Amino acid sequence: MIKPDEHVADFADSYVHELLSNADRKLFENHCADCDSCRGELDVAQERLRAMKEIPVSVPEEDLIKKSLLRVQESHRKKSSTGRVFWISVAAAAMVISMLQIYFGQLKPSPFELSIFGQSEFLADTDASLRVVFRNRKAGTPIANAQVEIQLIDADVPRSIRLASFKTDKHGTAQPAMHVPNWPDGHYRLEVAARSGRDQHVIVRSVELKRSWKLMLSSDKPVYQPGQTIRLRSLALRRPDLKPVPGKEAVFSIADPDGNVIFEQNGVTSRFGISSADCPLATEIKQGLYTIKCQIGDTNSQLSVEVKKYVLPEFKIEAQLDKSYYRPGQKIRGTVAANYFFGKPVSGGDVKITINARGGNSQTLQTIDFVLDQDGIGSFEFPI
Helix, strand or coil: CCCCCCCCHHHHHHHHCCCCCHHHHHHHHHHHHHCHHHHHHHHHHHHHHHHHHHCCCCCCCHHHHHHHHHHHHHHHHHCCHHHHHHHHHHHHHHHHHHHHHHHHHHCCCCCEEEEEECCCEEECCCEEECEEEEEECCCCEECCCCEEEEEEEECCCCEEEEEEEEECCCCCEECCEEECCCCCCEEEEEEEEEEECCEEEEEEEEEEEECCEEEEEEECCCEECCCCEEEEEEEEEECCCCEECCCCEEEEEEECCCCCEEEEEEEECCCCCEEEEEEECCCCCCCEEEEEEEEECCEEEEEEEEECCCCCCCEEEEEEECCCCCCCCCEEEEEEEEEECCCCECCCCEEEEEEECCCCCCCEEEEEEEECCCCCEEEEEEEC
16 A cells, blocks of 8 residues: 555556556555656656557467476476476466567567646636647657547546547647536546557646635624624635636634634535625623634635724714716815714814825825804815
């Protein structure tokens, strides 16, 4: 069994011959994704496998087989049962060695060189692209009009899907567009097969499918008093097309100024990618800055709100303009009304209005001072 913290180069041949268990295959692929040395050994093992498949099956010479069988028969007459087993093993070993000598004697390196360039991580259910280069290794020339197919393979299910099928251009290259399937996050095998005439060259790489979201978190107020309720809402959008992320678990949490988590709630995003949570605060609670977090998958967002006791103003002010927008040269006209919370107007109240230009400098354009009438109402105007 492969250990998670060891190099896996010695298991490369077992991997390409599909002799590993599913768990060991997973460990092998995860390790090769981060280890250039072991990934190089995997490429060499795949080359050996392809070379093996390209060599026709050879049969040992007839004379060798006859001699081996005569040796077995002689040992059968002269030796005990233990001796017979020994000579049978020797004969079988001789035959195997002979076949291996013939096999490895006929092995030749592939004349082709197939290369793929691109990322090893893909976003699920999005469009992607790779660059493929197919060349003749010996001549150093591109192979044009070669048929190339790209497949994504899930060895655990098992299942596969063809991502692209195309032909190389006159430079022996192509950059096909393909749609990555909406498979679960994890590691998969990307197989690229190029065929020129009767010859085929295959290269396999480990790739990872993952999801990426843009998560926005908001609260209904920036400041809360003890005993009030913090109301939270999050919006999850998928990158890069910013479509809503429905049906995903959203985890809300709130930590006090000391870092202690006082609230945690799980929710599920709606079909619009929205989820929400409410946190009622205790009447006796530590005051200060509280950190709010929301996490969906491996994406999280956070904000800070303040919890403190405060006194509301004794009256409220409302300002209204006569238009929603103005042209240059026009006058801005408006009214201000102030009323106590018990309903009585703030008559005779002093009002100061400051008009600032928007931008980084925040330049003050004009200041207006006036007094409210007996009904708590005052009007103003100034030119643009």
